[in-house]
Structure formats: structure tokens, C-alpha cells
Amino acid sequence: MDKIRIVGGGTLTGTIPISGAKNAALPLMIASLLTADRLTLENVPRLRDVAMLQRILSNHGVDYSLDGKRPGQDHLAGQTIHFSAREIVDTTAPYDLVSQMRASFWVVGPLLARMGEARVSLPGGCAIGSRPVDFFITGLQALGAEIDIDRGYVVARAPGGRLTGSRVVFPKVSVGATHTVMMAATLARGESVIENAAREPEVADLARCLIAMGAEIEGAGTSTIRIQGRDSLHGATHRVLPDRIETGTYAMAVAMTGGDVLLEDTSYDLLATALETLKSAGVDVTSSPAGIRVRRNGNGIQPVDVTTEPFPGFPTDLQAQFMALMSRSQGQSRITETIFENRFMHVAELARLGARIHLDGQVATVEGVDRLIGAPVMATDLRASVSLVIAGLAAEGETIVSRVYHLDRGFERLEEKLSRCGASIERIGGEGAR
Numbered sequence: 001m002d003k004i005r006i007v008g009g010g011t012l013t014g015t016i017p018i019s020g021a022k023n024a025a026l027p028l029m030i031a032s033l034l035t036a037d038r039l040t041l042e043n044v045p046r047l048r049d050v051a052m053l054q055r056i057l058s059n060h061g062v063d064y065s066l067d068g069k070r071p072g073q074d075h076l077a078g079q080t081i082h083f084s085a086r087e088i089v090d091t092t093a094p095y096d097l098v099s100q101m102r103a104s105f106w107v108v109g110p111l112l113a114r115m116g117e118a119r120v121s122l123p124g125g126c127a128i129g130s131r132p133v134d135f136f137i138t139g140l141q142a143l144g145a146e147i148d149i150d151r152g153y154v155v156a157r158a159p160g161g162r163l164t165g166s167r168v169v170f171p172k173v174s175v176g177a178t179h180t181v182m183m184a185a186t187l188a189r190g191e192s193v194i195e196n197a198a199r200e201p202e203v204a205d206l207a208r209c210l211i212a213m214g215a216e217i218e219g220a221g222t223s224t225i226r227i228q229g230r231d232s233l234h235g236a237t238h239r240v241l242p243d244r245i246e247t248g249t250y251a252m253a254v255a256m257t258g259g260d261v262l263l264e265d266t267s268y269d270l271l272a273t274a275l276e277t278l279k280s281a282g283v284d285v286t287s288s289p290a291g292i293r294v295r296r297n298g299n300g301i302q303p304v305d306v307t308t309e310p311f312p313g314f315p316t317d318l319q320a321q322f323m324a325l326m327s328r329s330q331g332q333s334r335i336t337e338t339i340f341e342n343r344f345m346h347v348a349e350l351a352r353l354g355a356r357i358h359l360d361g362q363v364a365t366v367e368g369v370d371r372l373i374g375a376p377v378m379a380t381d382l383r384a385s386v387s388l389v390i391a392g393l394a395a396e397g398e399t400i401v402s403r404v405y406h407l408d409r410g411f412e413r414l415e416e417k418l419s420r421c422g423a424s425i426e427r428i429g430g431e432g433a434r
């Protein structure tokens with residue numbers, strides 16, 4: 001199995017191109033199920049989750065093809081993939097596929113809307129929490145679906161073969177339930193209104209694509225989304241928005257090691273709260289048409305308290321990376337996780353590098369230390385893994401991160417992007433992930 005070897009202690013200087021967002025690409029790919037025409041997605045990142053979802057969609061009958069490299073194109077440029085769900089041949093998403101990637105559960109919305117039925121395995125929990133799907137079920141029921149749970153599967157039917165527009169009020173903000181109900185409502189009869197919708201940029205990006213496919217949607221990116229259902233949708237071409245979590249992760253890496261890096265092909269507005277938090281920690285962050293420039297030269301890291309919240313708040317997907325940064329701050333900080341009940345698996349691993357973190361329920365108190373020292377550590381989930389990488393970059397000596405398949409789910413060519421900026425980081429052992 002692959003490992004990542006880092007020799008820490010240096011600073012990062014250079015340019016990092018930011019990839020298309022995993023968390024936008026996945027629902028966009030799933031949207032291809034809504035039309036018999038071709039959906040072309042540009043700027044799709046080369047990630048394990050994308051490859052896995054291609055397999056899952058092909059099981060439903062979706063063909064896909066990939067554009068080859070174009071003259072002068074950097075190999076870090078995103079892929080263009082064409083999806084064609086001319087005929088849905090199977091409305092079942094089986095356990096062995098869904099259990100490998102939670103977002104694949106979201107196919108339930110488009111399958112039900114287009115085919116009038118879906119049988120999708122319950123995804124189960126994961127390393128960060130129990131992650132139930134009750135909001136998906138009540139949301140689709142509000143659109144008229146009849147839903148049973150049968151031997152680990154959600155079995156959904158639309159009476160008369162079509163969903164009916166309605167008002168859906170989510171009790172708590174859910175990104176996946178918003179994506180799913182919004183997709184389902186595009187083909188329902190009449191108007192749907194989603195209240196307490198997730199406002200994440202990836203929801204707005206999915207809506208932009210659905211609108212290009214002929215859907216009528218207003219308010220995506222706010223907490224009330226209004227959708228007028230259509231009889232059918234058509235093909236479109238859509239460019240996946242930049243990955244705000246990848247952007248924030250590299251910004252935190254530079255904040256931690258010191259140096260001067262330009263993050264290209266991304267946008268400040270996608271992660272303003274996280275970048276403002278970095279500024280409060282004493283990091284110089286500026287935005288220009290060229291990208292986001294992150295610098296820290298000489299001055300120490302100031303402690304800052306953060307609480308994770310739905311967008312536009314501080315994202316839970318950057319909590320682990322921020323904790324790594326705070327482990328080197330000049331004081332005490334408190335990090336409160338409000339989205340997932342178990343997203344602290346990185347605490348014990350960061351402690352192996354010398355971090356001093358006390359966990360009490362959903363609150364981690366971090367006492368900054370002067371130095372971290374490299375050690376073998378284990379990746380436990382996607383964002384926890386990358387927090388260990390950035391801590392390793394700032395630690396003295398060698399850090400070996402094992403179980404890096406978690407990283408390959410969500411970070412495209414991580415070692416290469418960091419090496420370009422002077423990091424000593426390499427993948428060792430096992431077969432390559434891509």
C-alpha cells in the first residue's frame with residue numbers, strides 16, 4: 001500500500017494550480033442521469049472518487065468518454081468528460097458500490113425523477129460520523145415518493161411515474177439532501193420550494209448546470225430554492241468550479257511552513273471565512289485576478305478560535321488542516337466541530353508529531369508548540385490525511401503517512417503540486433493510485 005514520505009522543515013514558494021472541486025464534480029456527474037442527451041463537464045479533477053462514480057454511473061447505463069490532451073495543455077489541467085445517459089438500464093445502486101462512496105447515494109433523486117423508481121443501498125456511516133439519510137427520505141416523500149427500507153436498500157417509487165412539486169423544509173442544513181431534492185424537483189410536476197437549503201457554492205454550481213440543461217431554478221446559493229419542474233432536460237456543457245477545500249488546504253500549508261505561494265484558478269469568495277481566519281492568524285492573504293497569494297515570512301502564527309458551520313461559515317472540511325496549523329501557534333486556540341460528531345480522528349495522529357490537543361466532546365483545545373517532530377502517522381479520512389501532510393511539512397525530519405488512498409479520493413497530484421513549491425515529499429511503495 002502506498003505511503004507518503006515527507007522531510008519537513010522547509011518553506012513553500014511558487015505557484016499551485018487549483019483543480020476543479022470534487023464536491024461539485026460528483027453531483028454534476030450525477031446530474032447526467034436526468035437527461036437522455038449528452039452532458040459535458042470541463043475541469044473535472046483526476047480523483048479516486050470521480051473514477052468510482054464513473055463506475056457507479058456506468059452501472060446505470062451511463063456512457064462516458066474523455067477528451068485527450070490538447071496542444072500546449074499542462075498535465076495538471078482538468079479533464080473534459082462527456083456523459084450520456086441515453087437509456088437508464090438499471091435503477092439499482094448496489095451496496096458494494098455505494099458503500100465505497102457516500103455521495104453515490106445521491107443518484108436516488110435523478111433516478112426517481114426520471115424513471116419513477118430507484119433502489120439505492122443505504123450508505124452507512126463513515127470515519128467522521130453516522131451520517132443518516134433521513135432528510136433525503138422526508139424530502140423525496142414531500143415530492144410524493146413512496147419509500148420503503150428493504151434489506152439495507154432505500155426503495156423509492158413515484159406514483160404514476162412522476163414526482164409532484166412541493167415544499168420541502170430541511171430541519172438542518174444538508175448539502176447532499178439539497179443536491180438530491182433539487183435534482184429530483186427539476187423533473188417533478190409543478191413548483192417545488194426548498195427551505196433551509198444548503199448555501200454551499202457547489203449547490204449553486206449544480207444549479208447553474210441544471211439551468212443550462214433547461215431546468216428552471218431560482219435562489220440556489222441562498223436558503224430558499226424555487227424550482228419549476230420540466231417534462232425533460234437537455235444536454236449542456238458546464239465547467240466545474242474551483243475546489244475551495246483544496247485552495248484552503250494549500251493556503252494553510254503555506255501558513256504553516258512559511259513562504260510565498262500563488263494559488264491559481266481559484267477565487268477568494270469561495271472561502272472568504274477561512275481566508276479571513278488565516279489573516280487573523282497573522283498570515284498575509286491577498287486576492288488578484290492572478291489568484292490568491294498566501295505569504296508568511298518571519299512572523300509567528302497567532303492562535304484563533306474557530307467553529308465549523310455550513311457555508312458561508314468556516315467549513316468542516318478545513319477543520320483538520322486548521323488544527324494542524326494551530327498546533328504551531330503562539331498560544332491556545334479552541335476548535336469547535338458542529339457538523340460531524342466524530343471528525344477528530346486526526347487529533348491522536350497530530351499528537352504523534354508533538355501537537356498538544358485536548359479533546360472534550362465537540363471542542364478541541366490546542367496548545368501551540370514551538371516545534372513538531374516527524375513520525376510515522378496514519379491517514380484516517382480524506383481531510384484528516386491532508387492535515388497530517390501539512391503538519392509533516394512543518395515538522396522537523398521525516399514523516400511517513402500511511403493509508404494514503406484516503407488522500408487520493410480528494411487531492412489531485414498532491415505530491416507534485418507541493419514539490420513544485422520546494423517541498424520534500426514523495427510517494428513510496430505499492431502501486432500508484434492513478
Ligand SMILES: CC(=O)N[C@H]1[C@@H](OP(=O)(O)OP(=O)(O)OC[C@H]2O[C@@H](n3ccc(=O)[nH]c3=O)[C@H](O)[C@@H]2O)O[C@H](CO)[C@@H](O)[C@@H]1O
Pocket residue numbers: 022023024026102103129130131132133134135136137172173174175176177310316317339340341
Ligand atoms: C461529497 C460532498 O459534497 N461532501 C460534503 C457534504 O457531505 P454531506 O452532503 O454528506 O453532508 P451534509 O451537509 O448532508 O451533512 C451535514 C450534517 O447533516 C446531517 N444529516 C445529513 C443528511 C441527513 O439526511 N440527515 C442528517 O442528519 C449529517 O449527519 C451531518 O451532521 O457536505 C459536508 C458538510 O459541508 C462536507 O463535509 C462534505 O465534504
Ligand SMILES: C=C(OP(=O)(O)O)C(=O)O
Pocket residue numbers: 023101102103126317382383410
Ligand atoms: C467528507 C468528505 O467527503 P464525503 O462526503 O464524500 O465523505 C469530504 O470531501 O471532506
